Amino acid sequence: MTTLAATGADASASAPTATAGPSRAARGRRSARSWAWLGLIPFAAYVIGFLAVPTLLAIGSGFFTKDGSFTWTNVAALGDPVVLNTFANTGWLSLITAVVGAVVGALVCYALLGMNPEGAIRSTVDAAAGVLAQFGGVMLAFAFIATIGIKGVVTEFLSGAFGIDIFASGAWIYELPGLYLPYIYFQIPLMVITFMPALAALKPQWTEANLTLGGTRASFWLRIGFPVLAPSFLASLLLLFANSFSSFATAAALSSQGSQIVPLQIRTALTSETMLGRENLAGALALGMIIVVGVVMALYSLIQRRAARWQS
Amino acid sequence: MNRLGPSLTTRWIIGIVVGAFFAIPLISTFLYTLRDSAGGMSLERWVTLFDPATSAAIKPIWIGLGNSLVLALVTVLIVLFLLAPTMILMNLRFPKLRPVFEFAVLLPISIPAIVLVVGLAPIYLQIGRTLGTGTWTLAFAYGITVLPFAYRSIQASIDAADMKTLAEAARSLGASWPTVVLRVLAPNLRQGLLAASLISIAVVLGEYTIASLLNRQVFQTALIVVQKQDAYAPAIFTLLALLFCFLLLLTIGRAARGTGKARS
Numbered sequence: 236m237t238t239l240a241a242t243g244a245d246a247s248a249s250a251p252t253a254t255a256g257p258s259r260a261a262r263g264r265r266s267a268r269s270w271a272w273l274g275l276i277p278f279a280a281y282v283i284g285f286l287a288v289p290t291l292l293a294i295g296s297g298f299f300t301k302d303g304s305f306t307w308t309n310v311a312a313l314g315d316p317v318v319l320n321t322f323a324n325t326g327w328l329s330l331i332t333a334v335v336g337a338v339v340g341a342l343v344c345y346a347l348l349g350m351n352p353e354g355a356i357r358s359t360v361d362a363a364a365g366v367l368a369q370f371g372g373v374m375l376a377f378a379f380i381a382t383i384g385i386k387g388v389v390t391e392f393l394s395g396a397f398g399i400d401i402f403a404s405g406a407w408i409y410e411l412p413g414l415y416l417p418y419i420y421f422q423i424p425l426m427v428i429t430f431m432p433a434l435a436a437l438k439p440q441w442t443e444a445n446l447t448l449g450g451t452r453a454s455f456w457l458r459i460g461f462p463v464l465a466p467s468f469l470a471s472l473l474l475l476f477a478n479s480f481s482s483f484a485t486a487a488a489l490s491s492q493g494s495q496i497v498p499l500q501i502r503t504a505l506t507s508e509t510m511l512g513r514e515n516l517a518g519a520l521a522l523g524m525i526i527v528v529g530v531v532m533a534l535y536s537l538i539q540r541r542a543a544r545w546q547s
Numbered sequence: 548m549n550r551l552g553p554s555l556t557t558r559w560i561i562g563i564v565v566g567a568f569f570a571i572p573l574i575s576t577f578l579y580t581l582r583d584s585a586g587g588m589s590l591e592r593w594v595t596l597f598d599p600a601t602s603a604a605i606k607p608i609w610i611g612l613g614n615s616l617v618l619a620l621v622t623v624l625i626v627l628f629l630l631a632p633t634m635i636l637m638n639l640r641f642p643k644l645r646p647v648f649e650f651a652v653l654l655p656i657s658i659p660a661i662v663l664v665v666g667l668a669p670i671y672l673q674i675g676r677t678l679g680t681g682t683w684t685l686a687f688a689y690g691i692t693v694l695p696f697a698y699r700s701i702q703a704s705i706d707a708a709d710m711k712t713l714a715e716a717a718r719s720l721g722a723s724w725p726t727v728v729l730r731v732l733a734p735n736l737r738q739g740l741l742a743a744s745l746i747s748i749a750v751v752l753g754e755y756t757i758a759s760l761l762n763r764q765v766f767q768t769a770l771i772v773v774q775k776q777d778a779y780a781p782a783i784f785t786l787l788a789l790l791f792c793f794l795l796l797l798t799i800g801r802a803a804r805g806t807g808k809a810r811s
Contacts, residue, residue: 274632282623284696358800362797377770378576381782483755
């Protein structure tokens, strides 16, 4: 339907070009241009209806009570110690998993640099990184429950073979500390996907120039490699931070109770019917989340633009 | 080959350490599914999964998988018949609008799905009244979440093909616009369209946040429901789904490499 809408307008408007002389053709093309924008309407309507409006509704609902009158109460609740603590938890979780993911991911990229870009290992690692970075969520939680859950394979192996009880201090896997390993598990592949292009764009000629000028391998990385890659690395790190800050599925599947991180707190606010009048708290929490992720992503695109300068 | 790469030993050390971190949970999950009811190791759990007698217990998974496949199909249709034509039109007629367009389609990366759900809830209340609460309606939301991924795949193909010359050549030979798009441009973009479709399928099959908070039964929400009674079936489906998506993305990689060769 949309194809027809997009192309149909052009087809009828510029039909004369096929048969008429140059002057009419030029006029035909001009009128085609003036009608072609009609083809953009369906997509624009879709993006407005399902992206712009929901985002504005989400942010806006934080400023209103259930019966529609304006209020600061929900937004003021962002200053509540419980809410602040949740934001701090999420921030720490995101920061630590982003730094670990970025460093380990960069090392993987460095190791891949020596591989043939067309080879089987590279295409396998690329595909695996794509799966693990995007397909994590619920299934990642299951994998970790099967591994280091109460009856997990590794848990039982450790207690059976070495007498180590990893849950001696409580079932941390279902609480905040249990999120670190699964989050790192999807952060490393995301780093590989986002950082690899920057590393692959390092020009071999630069090593030659470095060698000709009497430099060593170490001086290459110290004086050329690291400075050139620093903006790309920082940009990827920010993306990883935003990624774990907005991640919901893994945490939702692992910890069925409590809301130690912001996305889980939004779920509680959305679904809880016990706290009367608190539904709009979800809107305020969403606003807080958008601010954090928005600032991080704005920095990301700023740095990314700087990094793109030498990558062409 | 890139001479900047590390030595073979360094490569092996990084490969083994990181590889182990990624392999252990997957291997453990596999070993976990081999535990049978008698306490030994066998393929019992895998066999009973496809046994009609036990199908009632895992029925939600099959229903959820069916719903997810319908959603994947509708989402792919949105990508192919709404996003792709708009991108073609944009590149041919409105190159100046491209930065604005690009900003809009990449926006879903920076808007967390959980935030989107807060605003989607009232909209879906409205959709439920007009279009019904059919599962397929969820694809409107999924179309937004796959936008950045689909956009990148298609744009790479558009950049590789000289669309303006192709379109002008076809037009001067008397082709109508629908013919130009369907028979001249689309075949030149097929790698990008294929990659965009496959990645959309992978994203839709893995999506949980929106479906779960809007109370829809999809593959991922069904896994959670079943996991509460039976921990093994969801683990088996997890391994199968990961394998399926791995093969899907491997195909995309091959397809992308194909275009790379054609270009150089």
